[in-house]
Amino acid sequence: MNMEKTVEMYRKMLEIRLFEEKVFELYGQNLVPGTIHLYAGEEAVAVGVCSNLHKDDYIVSTHRGHGHCIAKGASLNKTMAEILGRKTGYCKGKGGSMHIADFNIGVLGATAVVGAGIPIATGAGLSIKLRRTDQVAVCFFGDGASNQGTFHESLNMAAIWRLPVIFVCENNLYAMGTRQTQVMLTKDIADRASAYGIPGVTIDGNDVLAVSQATEEAVLRARSGDGPTLIECKTYRHKGHSRFDPAAYRPKEEVEDWLRKDPINRLKRHILQEGIISDSGITEIEKEVTRSVDEAVQFAKESAFPTPESALEDVYV
Ligand SMILES: Cc1ncc(C[n+]2csc(CCOP(=O)(O)OP(=O)(O)O)c2C)c(N)n1
Numbered sequence: 001m002n003m004e005k006t007v008e009m010y011r012k013m014l015e016i017r018l019f020e021e022k023v024f025e026l027y028g029q030n031l032v033p034g035t036i037h038l039y040a041g042e043e044a045v046a047v048g049v050c051s052n053l054h055k056d057d058y059i060v061s062t063h064r065g066h067g068h069c070i071a072k073g074a075s076l077n078k079t080m081a082e083i084l085g086r087k088t089g090y091c092k093g094k095g096g097s098m099h100i101a102d103f104n105i106g107v108l109g110a111t112a113v114v115g116a117g118i119p120i121a122t123g124a125g126l127s128i129k130l131r132r133t134d135q136v137a138v139c140f141f142g143d144g145a146s147n148q149g150t151f152h153e154s155l156n157m158a159a160i161w162r163l164p165v166i167f168v169c170e171n172n173l174y175a176m177g178t179r180q181t182q183v184m185l186t187k188d189i190a191d192r193a194s195a196y197g198i199p200g201v202t203i204d205g206n207d208v209l210a211v212s213q214a215t216e217e218a219v220l221r222a223r224s225g226d227g228p229t230l231i232e233c234k235t236y237r238h239k240g241h242s243r244f245d246p247a248a249y250r251p252k253e254e255v256e257d258w259l260r261k262d263p264i265n266r267l268k269r270h271i272l273q274e275g276i277i278s279d280s281g282i283t284e285i286e287k288e289v290t291r292s293v294d295e296a297v298q299f300a301k302e303s304a305f306p307t308p309e310s311a312l313e314d315v316y317v
């Protein structure tokens, strides 16, 4: 792995973590309308995947989407402003946490409807194929979403039409309070790929280098016209499902075990052990990221709220 790329991945993962820690803090101060679903613990998936994408490649995100958008290049300022419901945000403050979109960087949007993003990414794949470009479309979704009909229909359609889509299942073992083992007998969701005649791989989703490697192969396949791949990343969310969920359904030992496998600390250890950069280099990155997150908070707080009349703008008639 190229050293520069490794350091950049560390910076992005840290950016997502510190950004969300701020979002959590601001939520506690009643500054975030609606709810929030934090991505902490799963950063290696978004960053490992997006590190292989070009600006004009597409992603479709989920309700747990801040990390996907930041990894694809979303502005921290505009993302924070949207989460705080300000008019300088990505959707002019009218969408909030679950509706970050920016077509200029290929973020086709997030959706609160579980599994709804999967056919959207498949449609983007069809559009790429018809336009004959070398773009790819990536779809992020959870273990819960993989039980929706949309998952099965989309994989089948992408398979027969050899669409350039990469289906990335973030298996964090739970869909709200429901454990994967309660709702499916399949242990590895990637096994479902064989039902559609496409490759499926299960990887350690807390190892950003493994995620990046698997994505690189899937992207190459997609760009060469060989069709879709299903990548299952085993990971874990550090917090509850959404802001008010204390996650009492998770055994304490399980949580502690996964906290020890934190993807950011893991990459930091690798960077230091391999001498890619020194301790002071890491401290410098931490300072820079903290500064940019603080700036995003300031930008958002200083921005105005949308006017009530603006609710009637940007609507389809
Ligand atoms: C169609 C639909 N059904 C149910 C819900 C309620 N809901 C919101 S998130 C969620 C769990 C999703 O789990 P998963 O796909 O594993 O994603 P994760 O939250 O673990 O990232 C559910 C059931 C919804 N938003 N949409």
Ligand SMILES: [Mg+2]
Pocket: 142, 143, 144, 170, 171, 172, 173, 174, 175, 176
């Ligand atoms: Mg899940």
